[in-house]
Amino acid sequence: MNHFIDDAKLKQISYSVLDLAPITEGGTPGEAFKNTLNLAQQAEKWGYNRYWLAEHHNMPGIGSSATSVVIGYVAGGTNTIRVGSGGIMLPNHAPLVIAEQFGTLEAMYPGRIDLGLGRAPGSDQLTAMALRRDSRANGQEFPEQLEQLRSYLDAGSSTNRVRAIPGEGQDIPIWLLGSSGFSAALAAQLGLPFSFASHFSPENTVPALTRYRSLFKPSKVLDKPYAMVGLNIIAADTSDAAHYLATSFQQQFLSVIRNTASQLPAPVDSMEGIWTNEEKNWVMNQLKSSIIGNRDEVREQLHSFLDETQADELIINTAIYDHSARLRSYEIVAEITGMK
Template identity: 45%
Template sequence: MSKDKSQETIPYSILELATVGKGVSVSDTFKNSLKLAQAAEDLGYKRFWLAEHHNMVSIASSATSVLMSHIAGGTKSIRVGSGGIMLPNHSSLIIAEQFSTLAHLYPDRIDLGLGRAPGTDQTTAQAIRPDRMQAVYQFPQELEQIQKYFSKENVNAKVRVPIAEGINLPTYILGSSTDSAHLAAKLGLPYVFASHFAPTHLFEAFEIYRREFKPSKFLKEPKTIACINAIVADSNEEAERISTSMIRMLIGVLTGRLDYMQPPTAMTPDLKAVVENPALQRMMAYAFAGDKAMVSEKTKQFLEDTQADELMVVSHIYDYEDRLKSVTLFAELMKDLNAVPA
């Protein structure tokens, strides 16, 4: 696989939403998330990140830092992080306290990914924090405040998070537009793009980030992570069947009719017709469903096109065993791609 920048292998990671399937309890969903993280650790995945969402019956990762502790406590080496914490929903001081606590509990394993989107609808966002829009505009300042809490130099400040001072806790900027690219570049922080559901500005954002990047004490050169959806099965037909759960979930997002993740069905002509909807096509631009050979080829092309330094994978799959199989096959194809000389 050609790599323009270096001979380094491409790390691969998982973004988890603790997706709740129809007829599956939240408790079992959390148990399955932990089992998946344990399997991912054994399969060579670098990170297991959890995303903050609210007021969605199909997503149970709303208390992100709490669930991170559950995952980190049940694993040994895989990095556990937020993908991300939606900072305008929170106090910077509280996030600094929560994540420095996690970093002490699980040394050198915690990542803090920060975004500015609400992770929910506007009515719920208002319920979370009535002054949220003001906090959105203050996102750069709030982010820098967290970094101050993490610094040893904050020891003489009037407001401190003593357990955070000098902590080893990498911070990542998440985005789905070009605004976040400018900010990540300015602050010299790694940049993660949500191309798994909002791919429109992916290439423009990466170009801006790399062009404007300023080295910092955190990072000497640009670092990018790109996200894809991947469903890998033993055959293309089986992957297509499994993917119907994801397709119905995305339709629910687009129509505002959110529901639990549905069990997979055959790909009907009606569902195929819906998939051709332009809005759904845009959202699924980087949704790869197929056997290992097909997904490998699409993943290889994606990495060559984006020159991403790391790949993060989302898999909306109803059945845990199907998801475990997909995660296993994806790890195999990444190891194969990384083994090919540039």
């Protein structure tokens, strides 16, 4: 199969950053946030389109649990890059609260805020209950919550008895996020942009994107489908260095499947002896949508990934222990794609 895409097309799409504010082994949340802001400032300088932060809870290695707060911190320390959620897990929150929070952010940083929404809890069931979610909820209520949220942001909501202030009448782009076909179909039905989590759900990527595009109905928001796809990229100046750096991410993912979630660990020379063959196969399958390598290897694999997905935009997750190496990875991608 020919995966070739000429560099002109490679340079035509947009590239964005997905950040979980990683807390490294021995590090603190404060350090994680300083690194997040520094990365956002560099990403803006290099030409990345948007900078999204993800809501997760009860995860020792993820600092972005209070997602709206971190978005405000990043937006306040940057000037032009779009900042948003990748995503807010709406079933964890009252729609009115999210409308107010993002209405506040949009009022502070007009024209720069995105609201990406997911329907998973972003946590385990015990934590989900601690977040005041109905223990029986399974995400099926998401369409109704989304409708409530959109109604609070609608300009016509000023006549309602319950109003989102700030929030009502503000033009805040809403994205639906998903790792299966559910949100793909809903985004298509509503004519909204869609972002797929290929970085941890690679098997469902093409079916979900196909479903979104085939079912899409034009709306006031979009006249044609717009799909952004999540991708893990760990780039370095040499292939060996990239694969060494990637062991931090692999160890962290392994700790999740072992139910021993940890801070982002330092890289190791080899994963052999750390994971079993069964664990290795599981981790590598889940992280199949990952590009690891030097400049030429990353460029070639980017061609293949874009050929397979036909993504309108890529949002890149890069979990690297050393902050300077993480910056360098994003810089290499910026150079390959012509942003920098």
